[in-house]
Amino acid sequence: MAETWNSAVRQKSTELHGHTWHVTFDDSITPDGTAPGWYQYISGSFAGFTCSLCKRYWASKRVQVIFHFYLNSASNQGTIKVRCFKQECKRCDEAQMEEPNFPVENVDVLVERLVGKIRMRCYKEDLGDTNRASKLFDKIEGPHESLHCEACHLGICSQAK
Ligand SMILES: [Zn+2]
Numbered sequence: 001m002a003e004t005w006n007s008a009v010r011q012k013s014t015e016l017h018g019h020t021w022h023v024t025f026d027d028s029i030t031p032d033g034t035a036p037g038w039y040q041y042i043s044g045s046f047a048g049f050t051c052s053l054c055k056r057y058w059a060s061k062r063v064q065v066i067f068h069f070y071l072n073s074a075s076n077q078g079t080i081k082v083r084c085f086k087q088e089c090k091r092c093d094e095a096q097m098e099e100p101n102f103p104v105e106n107v108d109v110l111v112e113r114l115v116g117k118i119r120m121r122c123y124k125e126d127l128g129d130t131n132r133a134s135k136l137f138d139k140i141e142g143p144h145e146s147l148h149c150e151a152c153h154l155g156i157c158s159q160a161k
């Protein structure tokens with residue numbers, strides 16, 4: 001999974017001034033705040049889940065993703081921490097929180113938006129209104145299973161009504 005995100009970021013290398021930006025998953029980051037020197041970007045996209053017990057597949061229209069990013073200007077290396085909110089199967093009693101699987105094209109769009117934020121925050125570029133990112137692929141309708149959504153449990157889900 002991390003490899004998909006890292007390769008999407010590598011493709012944006014020229015926009016990131018040729019600096020190396022590395023993506024790591026970190027389930028400990030929260031939307032409440034960032035460490036000193038770090039910036040935050042919260043987004044979300046359609047994603048699919050598979051229950052590791054019954055193998056059932058379900059999709060969710062907007063799965064929350066939090067990015068915390070930091071540029072070490074001494075080494076010209078950037079770090080991006082990513083947390084994707086999980087969901088659990090509604091059919092299994094012993095269900096565990098499953099990681100979302102984002103379509104590759106949506107990872108590309110999320111990274112495109114994130115890179116825009118990085119350029120504005122870390123490189124102080126003024127992108128103005130030209131920073132219009134591509135549209136996310138999103139094909140489902142239907143109710144959101146708040147009971148089984150990690151972001152809902154934390155009260156930060158964008159799908160909760
Ligand atoms: Zn299940």
Ligand SMILES: [Zn+2]
Nearest residue numbers: 149151152157
């Ligand atoms: Zn939710």
